[in-house]
Amino acid sequence: MNYRVLDAGSIVEYISNVKSVMDYFGSDEIRADEIGDGNLNYVYKISSIVNPQKALIAKQAVPFLRCVGEDFLLSRERMTYEIRALQKFYAIFPSFIPKIHYASEEMSLVVMDYLGSHIIMRKGLIKSVKYKNFSEHISTYIAATLFYTSSLYLSSSDKRELIGSFNSNTELCKLTEDLVFSFAFMEHETNDNINVKDNQEAKKLFADMEFKERVLELKYKFMTQSDALVHGDLHTGSIMINEKDTYVIDPEFAFVGPFGFDVGALLANLANNYIHHSVVTKDKDFQEWLLVTIREVLEKFGEKFLNFWKEHRNSALLVEGYLDDSTLQNYKERFIKNILRESVGFAGCKMARRVYGVAGVAEIRGIENPDLRAEAEKMALKIAREFVIKHDKIESVDEILEIIKNAG
Ligand code: ADP
Numbered sequence: 001m002n003y004r005v006l007d008a009g010s011i012v013e014y015i016s017n018v019k020s021v022m023d024y025f026g027s028d029e030i031r032a033d034e035i036g037d038g039n040l041n042y043v044y045k046i047s048s049i050v051n052p053q054k055a056l057i058a059k060q061a062v063p064f065l066r067c068v069g070e071d072f073l074l075s076r077e078r079m080t081y082e083i084r085a086l087q088k089f090y091a092i093f094p095s096f097i098p099k100i101h102y103a104s105e106e107m108s109l110v111v112m113d114y115l116g117s118h119i120i121m122r123k124g125l126i127k128s129v130k131y132k133n134f135s136e137h138i139s140t141y142i143a144a145t146l147f148y149t150s151s152l153y154l155s156s157s158d159k160r161e162l163i164g165s166f167n168s169n170t171e172l173c174k175l176t177e178d179l180v181f182s183f184a185f186m187e188h189e190t191n192d193n194i195n196v197k198d199n200q201e202a203k204k205l206f207a208d209m210e211f212k213e214r215v216l217e218l219k220y221k222f223m224t225q226s227d228a229l230v231h232g233d234l235h236t237g238s239i240m241i242n243e244k245d246t247y248v249i250d251p252e253f254a255f256v257g258p259f260g261f262d263v264g265a266l267l268a269n270l271a272n273n274y275i276h277h278s279v280v281t282k283d284k285d286f287q288e289w290l291l292v293t294i295r296e297v298l299e300k301f302g303e304k305f306l307n308f309w310k311e312h313r314n315s316a317l318l319v320e321g322y323l324d325d326s327t328l329q330n331y332k333e334r335f336i337k338n339i340l341r342e343s344v345g346f347a348g349c350k351m352a353r354r355v356y357g358v359a360g361v362a363e364i365r366g367i368e369n370p371d372l373r374a375e376a377e378k379m380a381l382k383i384a385r386e387f388v389i390k391h392d393k394i395e396s397v398d399e400i401l402e403i404i405k406n407a408g
């Protein structure tokens with residue numbers, strides 16, 4: 001099948017010939033509606049005409065960036081990595097990933113379960129919705145996906161094979177290198193330049209060499225450290241959720257990268273939401289829930305990662321009997337602390353990039369009152385700066401929470 005861009009009409013025709021999908025719809029006639037709100041791709045809801053509750057999602061990558069248009073070329077092969085990551089993560093922990101009904105790397109197309117009773121987590125958090133199972137679910141998801149794709153579990157050859165099957169996700173890795181670690185901290189055409197013009201805070205950020213030098217260290221880690229298969233863009237817009245369950249979607253930025261990158265993305269996005277509630281809604285109760293949630297996510301992640309490790313004593317890294325028990329225990333504790341520190345550093349980069357860079361987050365860029373938005377931006381930059389500068393000295397989750405609480 002040669003690649004072609006599908007639309008709401010042609011996708012129905014295409015899908016009508018895919019047996020695994022039509023097994024789901026039976027003899028029902030189907031229709032397609034484009035529902036995507038992301039930055040990169042086209043997302044269609046495919047539903048039964050007689051029974052609209054019966055639905056699946058079809059997502060296709062096109063050879064350009066959806067949010068900019070056909071002039072910004074971006075190869076559609078990003079979907080290859082999204083498909084591979086969805087399959088890999090589903091194999092590790094199926095309850096957190098929408099089930100795949102069909103995938104074609106040639107067509108850069110994937111068809112998966114429609115999460116009709118879930119919403120994008122960012123939207124719920126903005127409305128102060130508390131998700132009681134979230135920290136439990138997401139800490140399991142991150143601990144499991146990182147541990148089971150790392151050299152702490154895999155054999156040396158399996159790990160290298162894994163690196164190989166994601167190694168050519170070059171364009172999206174480059175996008176992160178540019179957008180998360182560089183362009184947002186200097187004069188650049190991709191920035192939110194209306195806001196940057198005559199903005200003293202932006203000038204201060206762009207001239208902050210101490211911050212920028214530390215960002216460079218984190219960028220280098222991102223570019224060179226092949227710890228585990230990371231989602232690569234685990235913000236709260238990549239999580240679909242309800243009271244009961246939690247799903248992770250959209251892993252097209254996946255690659256074998258630093259352990260702390262996904263944890264950092266999550267920390268950054270929960271902190272950005274805290275800023276929104278501190279500046280806009282002034283909802284103290286929800287701010288407290290966010291702090292508790294951050295604590296639980298970070299602490300449970302560490303505990304679960306160590307539990308998985310306890311169950312697997314042989315790997316590419318470790319041969320059973322190589323270290324005595326107490327040395328091994330110390331080694332593991334330092335290992336987890338390093339992941340925590342690195343996560344804080346990445347969180348700082350990720351918070352700061354959302355202030356003036358392309359693709360702001362609704363919690364801050366979406367604030368209409370200019371004074372409040374400036375206040376939120378200042379708070380984000382304050383937390384981000386401390387995260388980046390202090391990350392490698394962080395000793396405990398308490399210190400992270402203090403940085404967030406003291407920024408208001
Ligand atoms: P992009 O790669 O363009 O960011 P996303 O995967 O984030 O695309 O999807 C865009 C939007 O489509 C999401 O914000 C969500 O509203 C919707 N969506 C994506 N996958 C599903 C799904 N499995 N079920 C329901 N809605 C979905």
Ligand code: SR1
Nearest residue numbers: 039175176179233358359
């Ligand atoms: C131009 S793409 C901008 C951002 O959208 C994605 O969700 C990633 O965060 C990327 O950096």
Ligand code: MG
Nearest residue numbers: 038039237250
């Ligand atoms: Mg998305």
